[in-house]
Amino acid sequence: MGCQYFDPCENGAETLTIAIPKYSFGRGCLHEAGARAAGHGMSRVGLFTDPGLRGSEYVATVMESIGEAGIDVDVFDEITIEADDASVERGARFVAEGGFDGVVSVGGGSVMDTAKASMLYALDPPDDFLDYFAPPLGAGRPMPRRLLPHLACPTTSGTGSECTSISVLRINDLETKFVLANPVLLPQEALVDPACAETLPAMVVASTGFDLLCHALECYTAKAYTRWERQPDPLKRPLIQGANPWSDLAAREALTIAGEYLERGVNDAADREARDKLMWGASLAGMAFGNSGTHLGHALSYGVTHLMRDVTTEGYEIGPPFIPHGISVIVSAPSIFRYTAAAAPERHFEAAGFLQADLKGAGTEDSGEALAARLIALMRKTGAPNGLQGVGFGPDQVAALAASSARQARAIANAPRETNLVDIENIYAAAMSY
Ligand SMILES: [Fe+2]
DSSP, X not given: OHHHHTOOOTTBOOOOOOOOOEEEEOTTGGGGHHHHHHHTTOSEEEEEOOHHHHTSHHHHHHHHHHHHTTOEEEEEOOOOSSOBHHHHHHHHHHHHHHTOSEEEEEESHHHHHHHHHHHHHHHSOOSSGGGGSOTTTSOOOOOOSOOOOEEEEEOSXXXXXXXXXXXXXXXXXXXXXXXXXXXXGSOSEEEEOGGGGGGOOHHHHHHHHHHHHHHHHHHHHSOBGGGSBOOOSGGGOOSOOOBOHHHHHHHHHHHHHHHHHHHHHHHOTTOHHHHHHHHXXXXXXXXXXXXXXXXXXXXXXXXXXXXXXXXXXXXXXXXXXXXXXXXHHHTTHXXXXXXXXXXXXXXXXXXXXXXXXXXXXXXXXXXXXXHHHHHHHHHHHTTOOOTGGGGTOOGGGHHHHHHHHTTXXXXXXXXXXXXXXXXXXXXXXXXXXX
């Protein structure tokens, strides 16, 4: 099946490019931070974290290790729970004034994404913040070829940002999130200590777990890279290049992990095996989608966080409105995969199998339904909100949600089906509750 999916197409891509950082995984490996920073020639480090983690043992371990390596360190923790332009402007000032020769980030996706973007905005400041974003939002300004070396240490099991060349930022004036994607944003090294996941509240494990699950599911079902137009200039080849044999490899394993361990990891903080596996799965999913792109799951999540009002989520210390990223993705996911299955039924069938869906007596024509049913079951077992109504939306907001998400053009074009505005409205309408 895989071979057919990647059959050559006229004028389609023939070459794929994969980028991942040097990668370490293991309990206690945060003690290696100093040696690893020294290995990149760092002598003065800007350490990015957030206010909640600043006093944590994880940050203490990393600081101690960096100190023992004879490296100076200054800490920046003025990061909101969602990486935004204001955090990046503060972070860029920190980098510009700090005289650093390296950056270490300790935190979730917001911290790592802020660290990436802060280096960019410090080292080559644009006139307008939006210049680096792709048109029509920004000017598609070229990024410098090199930032500072970056050692990324994730403390949650979802984003995969330690393994991606992507920084997702909320633009506060526009009340919505947009994506910076460029190979220069890839950390040089990732240091992943799964012990960091031990203290996460259940709803954080659920949200980040659904994020990793959807990263894997979206890249496994994305349009084949051979169906994207050929890009002869290797330096211009986009990260969102479609499903490919590499992303398949990592996504399959990440889906298998989510199918086996998501429910256990959410519902039992003492289940070390499950939480360790989710941490590993999050990195794998990052290595996958960072080299393929996501599609409708993530594209449609941006409308949800754009238009959310008066909603909060248990387990997160933040005032309304707030929907954690993974929840903003999963609430529409069953409806999305019912819709996309028609274009790639075998892929959806395989993905449902990796997630341990009940496929007894089912054929590929049932794959959308089987996959949706499995996602809904996982949502129920982990206490996730029931669809868009579960996070405060009603049917009268469908048009506004669709208009907002339609701006994520490249991700939408990475879906296996050609998707127009009416399709997106229909997907949202069918995602109100399950
Ligand atoms: Fe995500």
